[in-house]
Amino acid sequence: MASINDPVFPAQCDIRLRQGDLGRNGAVSAIGMARWLEDARIRVKTPQFGRLVGAGEFGRHQIILVSQRVEVLAPVHRSGADAVVHTGIRHIGRSSFTYQQAVFAGGRRVGSGGATVLLLGSAGPLALPDELIADLTDLSVPDSSETTAAKPSAERKQREHYAFFAPLRARIGDVDVNQHVNYLAQATWYDEAVAVFAAAALGAGGLVPDLSPSSYRIDYIGEVTYPGDYEIGVLVHSFDADSVRYELGIFSGSDCLSIADAIGPRDVLSAKSLGPSGPH
Structure with missing residues (x-):
């Protein structure tokens, strides 16, 4: 280290x-x-x-x-x-x-x-x-121990790849000086989508547990603008006893504007709710 x-x-x-x-x-x-x-x-x-x-x-x-x-x-x-x-x-x-x-x-x-x-x-x-x-x-780092991540597959840009969608409307506070939704604001959208997925998976009222991802890899593909209504696709890639790996994407209709890989805690999410028959 x-x-x-x-x-x-x-x-x-x-x-x-x-x-x-x-x-x-x-x-x-x-x-x-x-x-x-x-x-x-x-x-x-x-x-x-x-x-x-x-x-x-x-x-x-x-x-x-x-x-x-x-x-x-x-x-x-x-x-x-x-x-x-x-x-x-x-x-x-x-x-x-x-x-x-x-x-x-x-x-x-x-x-x-x-x-x-x-x-x-x-x-x-x-x-x-x-x-x-x-x-x-x-400013170069001479001896990087980190490996270069593979480019996401083309299927990640297709709506059909995702099993669950969370709707989200762009907010004026998300817009930056370049007149589009800021890339950090888009990261919060992914947090929102995971929370909506968790709420649907648990299927109960009350406070949703804190399942926000602790890591993100995000690729920005197209411009996300205001005003606009969008959907964030969510797919559980895999899970173990402690964590869940998500594949995520921001869509405007059929157009994919951003994709992300995220890892968050599993906590109370059941294997059934995380499987293919989970929330839709």
């Missing part, structure tokens, strides 16, 4: 725990930790690229999130130490690059994650300029 002073992560960012980062169990949720990872990525310095853009020598562009992942490895409570997020660059492509991140609190590693982003112009992906490549190279 990496130490808090692990030199392979060139950038470090202190994070102060906020009330909104906590889940129902009083510990930082996967969504809260995803916000920490975002905060750290925003603070990573790319000075050569910044000077290029500031001098007007690089045209209009957007940096678009293609995918993100987050995993809570150990609980972090409000009474615990504030967190430190370590960030490096794992891969540099022609038009995109990938962050690798680790989260530490109280001297122990409590989370991990990363994201792939794309440099996009009005006509499509842009080649990374030499100045940005130089900045990213300075």
Whole structure:
């Protein structure tokens, strides 16, 4: 396990725990930790690229999130130490690059994650300029022990793949400066879908147990906009005595706009409710 002073992560960012980062169990949720990872990525310095853009020598562009992942490895409570997020660059492509991140609190590693982003112009992906490549190279992680996740299969983008659907209407508070539903807001939609699935599986009134996933891998495929009515598909991929692996997707009609893999606690969910004859 990496130490808090692990030199392979060139950038470090202190994070102060906020009330909104906590889940129902009083510990930082996967969504809260995803916000920490975002905060750290925003603070990573790319000075050569910044000077290029500031001098007007690089045209209009957007940096678009293609995918993100987050995993809570150990609980972090409000009474615990504030967190430190370590960030490096794992891969540099022609038009995109990938962050690798680790989260530490109280001297122990409590989370991990990363994201792939794309440099996009009005006509499509842009080649990374030499100045940005130089900045990213300075931030490279030389010896990554993490394996690259396989691309999701094509069937994951089909409505027929999913056994259960939770409806959700976009909220104006989900919309960011790019005028679409923010990618972190979409992550909360997946939390919502798992909760709706759990409520249907339990088939009883009262408080639904806290079954929010502790890890997500999300791929963003299309634009989710406001106003709009959407459905989140849920499929139980597998389960054991302690956990449930979900496959999830956001749909507008037959169009798949995002897909996710998630792992959450099983708790009181029965084998019958998680099987093919579970809630529909």
